[in-house]
Amino acid sequence: MNCCGPREGPASTKFESITAASLSGLIDIRDVTHAYVTESGPLPVLRDLSIAIPEGGFVAVVGPSGCGKSTLTRLIAGLMKPDSGEVWLHGEKVTSPRSTVGMAFQNPVLLEWRSILKNVMLPLEIVPTTLTRREQEERARKLLSLVGLDGFEDKRPSELSGGMRQRASLCRALVHQPNVLVLDEPFGALDAFTREDLWMTMHNLKAEEPFTGVMITHDLRESIFLADQVVVLSGRPATTQHVMDVPSTGPRVLDDLYTPEAAERLNILRRQIEIAQGRAPADAGGTVS
């Protein structure tokens, strides 16, 4: 209930204290500029974008549609290289995909021909692991039980609802114990109630399996509920337009979203999005944070 205290307030969770302590992030995006080559010339999507996320931090990236948010996730995952600027993970420059990253998308992309358990274990077949076959299976089962999917291990993805599939997809993203979790609108296709369930699941997962994460989202409530920092990107080409810290003083509950503080945060973010969309002048932004 009291999660939305003033920004300068004492950091009380583990993640907060690390935020204060570390100077350079576990995920460090430095001055990244990127343009796509199209038939009608280069299409710049990112311009001098910098984001630093400390270990254990969870950052939500919001911005207008088509502003290059998904490009950002592909850069962090090493699936593409920026035209200029650098992406660093754990003090190493990202030049190619690395197994220390887990990814989940809006589309859960489960393999229909595998059981849920085998889907979750997929990364362990690719990433080098010291776990025995049995330990791998135990780890997958543990994760599935964490997200409330006990009893569904042997089902096919087509037998599960959209929310359950997304839960399984989160397990797959975490099974190889990545340092970094990259989520690209993971709950975008779910209905509002299922989405709220999944938010709670995310908090549970984070408590049990700490990770550093970036999440792209279009849902401002989701951003302030899940993240400890919200980054608003400008319109294309995207650069950091606004950064809002969302400190928490205890485990978050859904009621936190219905407090005056939350309303004020949402208002500021909405205004920032309008500016990014070019629908409001730049000086219309809120003064808080």
Added chain:
Amino acid sequence: MIRKVAVPIAAIVVFLVLWELLVWINDWPNYVMASPSDLPAAVMKFWMLFLEMGWQTLWRTVIGLLIAIFVGVALGMIMGFWRIMREALYPLLVGFNAIPKATVVPIVALLFVGAHDFNTVMIAFMISFFPIAVSVSIGLSTLEPEYRDILRSLGASQSTIFWKIALPKTLPEFFGALKVSVTLAFIGTNLMEIVSPHGRGLGSLFDSGKTNSDYPLMFAVLIALAFLGIVLYYVVVVLENIFAGWAEREPS
């Protein structure tokens, strides 16, 4: 299970009865249209020939089909993975597929004079590889990028992505095409057997029925072909259930 077997068999019986009735009501002589009751006698008269010719038709069709699978999958992979190859090959393949194979039969027969088995297999292959190539290429090229990204972000190689995702994901399309190709391959084999005078296969048995005015024999050959077609089709269905059974949703 009983229903799965009984219903199709009942349908076949109903079909035969209606056929018999049609011939009986119109009082057609068997040189206009043979009735089902004429067929057992026609088959019994030449049953050794039916076995021998049926086997020749069957093995040449299957070999042609296997080559079609091999070439079709290879072409489909080339077109599915490289867009430039798809743009280059598609018009060629469509054009080739549009040519009626009956016109290709004499060309092939002249090209490899006397190599009857080879020619028959060739035609069976040529008529049946197209659906396989198209379906595999579509299956591979429509693979959602997220599937690729999930594995690529873990550092998987292209071949790992192919074996773990692209191949299994394409199997339902592949089997769909294979069901079409099975029947096409039979048409190809029979074209060659009927047109080129080598006296092999059910096609030539049909042809000899024609020259000897043995009309029940001609109809019996058609039924034998239909029988072989059904057998081969269900072999594909069984394989499909084994390798791509996951694509079938439980009836809800």
